[in-house]
Amino acid sequence: MIAAITTLTSLGLLLGMLLSLAARFFQVPDNALREELLELLPGVNCGQCGYPGCGGAADALIAGTASPALCPPGGRVLAQSLASKLGRTLGDAGDGPPLLAEIDESRCIGCAHCGKRCPTDAIVGASKQIHFVFQEACMGCGLCIEVCPTECLQLRPQTPTFATWYWPKPVLQGV
Amino acid sequence: MMRLHGFRGGVHPPGQKHLSAERPIESLPLPPRLYIPLQQHAGAPALPVVTAGQRVAKGELIAREHGVTSAPLHAPSSGTVAAIGDFTAPHASGLPLPAIILDTDGEERWIESKPLPDPFSLSPEEVACQVGAAGIVGMGGANFPAAVKLSKARQAGVHTLVVNGAECEPYVTCDDRLMRERAEAIIDGTAIMLHALQAPRALIAIEDNKPEAIQIMRDACRQDARIEVLSLASRYPAGSAKQLIQSLSGLETPSGGRGTDTGLLVHNVGTVYSAHRALRYGQPLISRIVTVSGGAVAEPRNLEVPLGALVADLLNYCGGIAREDCARLLMGGPMMGQPLPGIEVPVIKGTNGILALTAAEAGEAHPSSPCIRCGRCVEVCPMGLLPLEMSKRAHHEDWLGVQSLGLSDCMSCGSCAYACPSHIPLPQYFAFARGKLAEQRREERKSTHIRALMEQRQARFERQARAKAEAAAKRKAAKKSRAVMVEEDDE
Numbered sequence: 001m002i003a004a005i006t007t008l009t010s011l012g013l014l015l016g017m018l019l020s021l022a023a024r025f026f027q028v029p030d031n032a033l034r035e036e037l038l039e040l041l042p043g044v045n046c047g048q049c050g051y052p053g054c055g056g057a058a059d060a061l062i063a064g065t066a067s068p069a070l071c072p073p074g075g076r077v078l079a080q081s082l083a084s085k086l087g088r089t090l091g092d093a094g095d096g097p098p099l100l101a102e103i104d105e106s107r108c109i110g111c112a113h114c115g116k117r118c119p120t121d122a123i124v125g126a127s128k129q130i131h132f133v134f135q136e137a138c139m140g141c142g143l144c145i146e147v148c149p150t151e152c153l154q155l156r157p158q159t160p161t162f163a164t165w166y167w168p169k170p171v172l173q174g175v
Numbered sequence: 176m177m178r179l180h181g182f183r184g185g186v187h188p189p190g191q192k193h194l195s196a197e198r199p200i201e202s203l204p205l206p207p208r209l210y211i212p213l214q215q216h217a218g219a220p221a222l223p224v225v226t227a228g229q230r231v232a233k234g235e236l237i238a239r240e241h242g243v244t245s246a247p248l249h250a251p252s253s254g255t256v257a258a259i260g261d262f263t264a265p266h267a268s269g270l271p272l273p274a275i276i277l278d279t280d281g282e283e284r285w286i287e288s289k290p291l292p293d294p295f296s297l298s299p300e301e302v303a304c305q306v307g308a309a310g311i312v313g314m315g316g317a318n319f320p321a322a323v324k325l326s327k328a329r330q331a332g333v334h335t336l337v338v339n340g341a342e343c344e345p346y347v348t349c350d351d352r353l354m355r356e357r358a359e360a361i362i363d364g365t366a367i368m369l370h371a372l373q374a375p376r377a378l379i380a381i382e383d384n385k386p387e388a389i390q391i392m393r394d395a396c397r398q399d400a401r402i403e404v405l406s407l408a409s410r411y412p413a414g415s416a417k418q419l420i421q422s423l424s425g426l427e428t429p430s431g432g433r434g435t436d437t438g439l440l441v442h443n444v445g446t447v448y449s450a451h452r453a454l455r456y457g458q459p460l461i462s463r464i465v466t467v468s469g470g471a472v473a474e475p476r477n478l479e480v481p482l483g484a485l486v487a488d489l490l491n492y493c494g495g496i497a498r499e500d501c502a503r504l505l506m507g508g509p510m511m512g513q514p515l516p517g518i519e520v521p522v523i524k525g526t527n528g529i530l531a532l533t534a535a536e537a538g539e540a541h542p543s544s545p546c547i548r549c550g551r552c553v554e555v556c557p558m559g560l561l562p563l564e565m566s567k568r569a570h571h572e573d574w575l576g577v578q579s580l581g582l583s584d585c586m587s588c589g590s591c592a593y594a595c596p597s598h599i600p601l602p603q604y605f606a607f608a609r610g611k612l613a614e615q616r617r618e619e620r621k622s623t624h625i626r627a628l629m630e631q632r633q634a635r636f637e638r639q640a641r642a643k644a645e646a647a648a649k650r651k652a653a654k655k656s657r658a659v660m661v662e663e664d665d666e
Binding site: 042043044074075076077078098119120121122136137139160161162164165166167168169170172 | 214264266267268270271272543545569570599600603604606607609610611613614615617618619621622624625626628629631632
């Protein structure tokens with residue numbers, strides 16, 4: 001009886017020790033590419049790409065089931081850096097001006113839900129006062145739209161200002 | 176007489192200066208309303224210091240400079256500030272810019288001025304300071320604050336001031352008329368600027384298509400041995416700062432460098448004249464000379480215009496434009512000017528010309544056709560670039576390629592487009608590429624900014640959670656000690 005207990009206990013201890021040592025020395029590092037992609041992605045887990053958060057998007061990008069232009073908030077810049085990181089071409093996807101949140105002031109009731117939800121603190125406004133979106137801080141993730149009870153928030157293409165306007169590409173038959 | 180070195184490339188567009196060159200400068204009748212955009216200079220917009228309804232005197236400060244590279248604005252006439260609001264900018268985009276809108280009262284009541292000290296008794300720094308306070312910017316079209324240029328150049332040890340009277344843009348004659356009619360003032364302004372720079376020599380460069388101006392300026396500067404008037408061979412873009420420096424000194428401005436790296440500083444004659452007005456009479460920059468010309472203008476003229484007057488006011492004074500003839504309305508010259516979104520836009524500090532061109536003048540009869548790789552654009556490019564290759568890369572949106580071919584050295588002079596037998600709008604490709612690259616830089620900056628915002632928010636939440644936990648622990652401890660005390664009391 002005593003012998004059996006001793007044997008089994010020491011066997012368990014020994015094997016446990018072996019296993020923990022193996023886990024330490026033969027550890028497979030996390031996918032380095034995944035880490036790098038997560039570093040690039042915004043990291044707010046808004047879910048606009050259709051994957052469960054930025055981690056899910058990174059997995060899909062590695063598996064090759066998602067396009068580098070999957071992230072609306074990241075815009076063209078992110079799409080380009082993802083494509084070059086993955087060695088893939090971008091094509092025409094992700095073009096056009098970025099979409100940013102805008103408040104229809106006639107419908108805002110100042111419930112202050114959107115400001116709490118915004119991952120970049122881009123929406124300001126006291127309760128029962130009209131709220132405002134800072135375009136410089138908005139990345140167009142659209143999280144605020146879901147919580148707005150009056151549907152006064154909308155994603156709209158960014159309008160050019162005097163400082164951001166530039167000449168369009170000439171339209172010609174060929175150069 | 177100095178030997179001239181010349182520069183690479185260039186074109187000979189028809190001058191068309193005869194349309195307005197013999198018309199003396201006239202004052203535009205004061206318009207009832209002036210629209211003064213807060214951004215008329217390179218750098219940050221000025222900050223208004225007046226409010227709607229406030230009465231201002233002519234020359235009174237209405238907006239102060241904001242940041243190092245900026246310029247203040249002064250009331251071009253006496254009157255009442257009607258509003259501060261958005262108004263269409265004199266820019267191809269037609270987008271609005273904040274502007275001070277001034278209702279003039281017609282009294283032309285000047286601000287009370289103190290007696291002015293002799294500019295030569297002031298220190299060079301003080302002179303530069305006063306030039307800055309007068310809101311003077313580069314009036315050849317660059318709009319760069321003149322005071323910043325003066326003090327930077329003095330620190331860089333510039334040895335020669337170049338007064339740019341080349342006026343190489345076709346049609347434009349405002350500098351020509353200024354030199355013919357106000358030569359003494361320009362020479363005095365040159366002497367003041369030499370004092371501000373502590374430089375020993377000034378060269379006044381004028382293209383040889385203005386023989387009258389050359390003669391008058393030569394006569395005017397006879398007393399001052401430091402100043403010499405030079406006649407340049409007429410070739411566009413002889414009046415561009417880098418090309419002018421090369422013509423005069425044989426030195427090429429390094430890529431990405433400044434003109435002052437060569438020891439020469441270029442100022443437009445209009446800028447020098449404004450410095451004279453500011454230092455001698457205490458008058459800030461509130462008006463400028465504008466050439467109104469082009470085949471669609473009834474009577475081309477040279478006008479002295481208060482800043483903020485509408486292009487419509489100028490055109491009306493010149494007999495209006497024949498609408499059906501006017502194919503293109505430009506602010507500036509035909510080579511580098513901005514197409515205007517309409518005639519309801521204000522004149523700003525850098526406006527040297529308003530041109531209403533007919534279709535034949537604007538070259539709109541020729542649609543563009545594919546590039547035949549003749550290399551004419553390469554021959555004429557004054558910067559030694561390859562416009563045909565650059566435009567091809569811009570067309571295919573190969574941004575790295577465009578940059579590696581020297582997009583940042585292109586000064587949009589338009590020589591390539593003028594020489595192109597296929598009528599390809601090459602400068603528009605370069606403007607498009609520049610805009611796109613600037614947009615990419617902005618987006619990159621924004622994404623780093625947003626990342627920082629998200630991290631700050633995360634940190635704030637953690638801080639709040641910690642504070643909550645601490646408060647809860649404190650409450651618990653207080654409760655416990657209270658309970659212990661109660662127990663003790665019970666005992």
